[in-house]
Amino acid sequence: MVEESRTAADPGGLAAQGGELAALLGRVAAARDRAAFAALFGHFAPRLKSYFQRLGAAPAQAEDLAQETMLALWHKAALFDPARAGVNTWVFTIARNLRIDALRRDRFLLDPDGIPEELAAPGVAGDERMAVMQSEDRVRAALASLPEEQALVVRLSFFKEKPHQEIGRELGIPLGTVKSRLRLAMARLRAALGEAQ
Amino acid sequence: MSITHHPSEATLFAHAAGGLPGALEAVVATHLCFCAACRAAVRVADGAGGALLEALAPAPLAEGALDAVLARLDQAPPAPALAPAPPAGVPWPRPLARLAHGRWRWLGPGMRAMRLGPPAARGGSLAMLRIAPGRAMPVHGHGGLELVCVLAGSFADESGTYRPGDVSEHDEEDRHQPVAGREADCICLSGTDAALRLSGLARLLQPLLGL
Numbered sequence A: 001m002v003e004e005s006r007t008a009a010d011p012g013g014l015a016a017q018g019g020e021l022a023a024l025l026g027r028v029a030a031a032r033d034r035a036a037f038a039a040l041f042g043h044f045a046p047r048l049k050s051y052f053q054r055l056g057a058a059p060a061q062a063e064d065l066a067q068e069t070m071l072a073l074w075h076k077a078a079l080f081d082p083a084r085a086g087v088n089t090w091v092f093t094i095a096r097n098l099r100i101d102a103l104r105r106d107r108f109l110l111d112p113d114g115i116p117e118e119l120a121a122p123g124v125a126g127d128e129r130m131a132v133m134q135s136e137d138r139v140r141a142a143l144a145s146l147p148e149e150q151a152l153v154v155r156l157s158f159f160k161e162k163p164h165q166e167i168g169r170e171l172g173i174p175l176g177t178v179k180s181r182l183r184l185a186m187a188r189l190r191a192a193l194g195e196a197q
Numbered sequence B: 001m002s003i004t005h006h007p008s009e010a011t012l013f014a015h016a017a018g019g020l021p022g023a024l025e026a027v028v029a030t031h032l033c034f035c036a037a038c039r040a041a042v043r044v045a046d047g048a049g050g051a052l053l054e055a056l057a058p059a060p061l062a063e064g065a066l067d068a069v070l071a072r073l074d075q076a077p078p079a080p081a082l083a084p085a086p087p088a089g090v091p092w093p094r095p096l097a098r099l100a101h102g103r104w105r106w107l108g109p110g111m112r113a114m115r116l117g118p119p120a121a122r123g124g125s126l127a128m129l130r131i132a133p134g135r136a137m138p139v140h141g142h143g144g145l146e147l148v149c150v151l152a153g154s155f156a157d158e159s160g161t162y163r164p165g166d167v168s169e170h171d172e173e174d175r176h177q178p179v180a181g182r183e184a185d186c187i188c189l190s191g192t193d194a195a196l197r198l199s200g201l202a203r204l205l206q207p208l209l210g211l
């Protein structure tokens, strides 16, 4: 279920060019470059709106959250470290954390920035960046190559605000099967990234 | 410090997706502070989230959306909420910094508990537990998913010994009987999504949590 993503909203097909996105973000961070921000907005905001709607937000609320995510991108741009994560992944985590804060009704105020991040080795530059960009490509490829039954539970994990029990019920499979499919999917994704088990 | 008990991959995916109830999310975030292996797994799951976001069909924005955002770029970002002071003498992982907490309450012989987070929340119940050395907790089953992360001392049950950073994950099928290690008080963070289906540990905690 990889959906068509090259449309008029994204004429340049920036998605295919992780390096291009990272360069735009770099210009936002270094030079507060509004034109670069506008290009990132054109790429990400419609996908973010789609993401929030998928997770149950009404269109107006999804639009607001997409705008808030882009504002957060503007303010946090200097924190983006291309040696740690690809741009898509970084934007996804901002959107996810915003959604938790905005839509969660349980009022548990957790601090996601409290989890330590691995420090990139000092002096790592170009090669490492290339590796991370390629790793985003590899995750995409690995996701596309998962057996459908595994890909389905991964997608449902991200796009349904439902416990795995309910995912199992919906698919007519036991909870244990949902869990084992996610375990296998994680192992495949990690292998695709060359991560040790 | 070597971690030997981790949350399931299903739980790590749910964390990456932002789909865990708050009480469980608090325990996972605490474990991640201890565990580089699970941080690596979460980076992989985050990457899957990034790839899925990228592949979504774009939803058209309202006219003028970009201009509306451009007009707000120069406004200062909202200041983060002030964090309450953590209680003295308790290990307090950073992800918990913004959570409200109660006081230590007597729960039974050799057992005290402190509620964290909002009372009677929809996000399950979260508590810090302090169990005296060698004290057995009652056998309990679960109404949902329960995650416990050890912060100090240790406990053991049928599945092994849990030391600081280790997480035990139990779902509704399991029954287990943790016993605190003899070396020191065992302090652990316990989260369950079963606030509305009182059973097991949640039932023990019921008077404390005001459910």
Ligand SMILES: [Zn+2]
Pocket (backbone or CB within 6 Å): B003, B005, B006, B007, B031, B035, B036, B037, B038, B039
């Ligand atoms: Zn771990």
